Amino acid sequence: MTWHVAVEDLRAYARGELSPPLLWSADTHLLACAQCRAVLAGVGDPATLDAGWERLDAELDAPRPGRLESLLVRLGIADHTARLLTATPVLRRSWLAAVVFLLVATVGAVYTAGSPTLFLALAPLLPLAGVALAYGPVMDPTYEMAVVAPLHGFRLLMIRTVAVLATGIGLNLLATLALPSYGLRALAWLLPALALTATGLALTPRLGPVLAPSLVGLAWVALLAVRAGGDRTPVPFTAAGQGAAAVLAALAVGLLLLVRDRFDFFSRSAA
Ligand SMILES: [Zn+2]
Numbered sequence: 001m002t003w004h005v006a007v008e009d010l011r012a013y014a015r016g017e018l019s020p021p022l023l024w025s026a027d028t029h030l031l032a033c034a035q036c037r038a039v040l041a042g043v044g045d046p047a048t049l050d051a052g053w054e055r056l057d058a059e060l061d062a063p064r065p066g067r068l069e070s071l072l073v074r075l076g077i078a079d080h081t082a083r084l085l086t087a088t089p090v091l092r093r094s095w096l097a098a099v100v101f102l103l104v105a106t107v108g109a110v111y112t113a114g115s116p117t118l119f120l121a122l123a124p125l126l127p128l129a130g131v132a133l134a135y136g137p138v139m140d141p142t143y144e145m146a147v148v149a150p151l152h153g154f155r156l157l158m159i160r161t162v163a164v165l166a167t168g169i170g171l172n173l174l175a176t177l178a179l180p181s182y183g184l185r186a187l188a189w190l191l192p193a194l195a196l197t198a199t200g201l202a203l204t205p206r207l208g209p210v211l212a213p214s215l216v217g218l219a220w221v222a223l224l225a226v227r228a229g230g231d232r233t234p235v236p237f238t239a240a241g242q243g244a245a246a247v248l249a250a251l252a253v254g255l256l257l258l259v260r261d262r263f264d265f266f267s268r269s270a271a
Pocket residue numbers: 001003004005029033034035036037
């Protein structure tokens with residue numbers, strides 16, 4: 001290993017003050033690095049550390065692969081990636097149930113109102129919220145401990161994002177199938193969903209894991225209030241709006257690649 005967690009970051013970690021994405025980079029590294037665990041043991045408060053080690057030991061001693069994880073491994077996905085995907089809190093049942101409930105309710109509202117606008121407005125927010133919850137401070141630390149392979153922050157970010165995004169988009173597509181009378185128009189959420197999620201992630205290193213997706217979500221709601229043309233279509237669902245969403249998604253992905261080091265704990269502490 002060529003990098004290690006800086007001592008002041010280990011102090012912050014021990015005090016519980018390290019925030020994502022640095023927090024889960026530290027978790028990941030600590031699981032793989034005895035040297036940093038030894039340093040951490042020297043700088044931390046014994047009571048806090050004991051609780052942390054108990055969790056860590058439990059995970060290391062008893063790697064119980066779940067059914068989904070075993071399936072992913074059989075499909076040829078590497079062990080640690082499968083562990084990571086199934087440990088992503090957002091993919092747990094409570095989140096999926098909430099998304100399915102919202103989509104069913106929204107599709108019902110579309111049938112009642114005779115207009116797909118509500119569905120189109122909500123669908124892009126679900127993947128954004130999913131990705132935000134996968135990295136935000138509400139995540140369950142014991143699930144983070146399940147990460148057993150040393151991964152760099154950005155790679156971790158991408159694996160989780162792709163998992164959450166694919167799930168969110170898949171569910172949205174199922175809901176779209178329930179609205180056949182609107183044809184391709186019912187797919188107008190797709191480009192905005194990609195644009196919102198990519199923008200939220202690209203802004204996370206600067207604004208933090210809560211403010212970035214919140215601002216992007218608010219901007220989306222504000223845009224929906226802007227109407228265009230004789231039928232007063234919300235501007236994101238016009239041809240120009242769809243084009244702008246595609247451009248924004250591409251720009252945000254480019255920005256994300258440019259700032260990818262900011263997600264990486266180790267490039268910061270090595271500097
Ligand atoms: Zn280390």
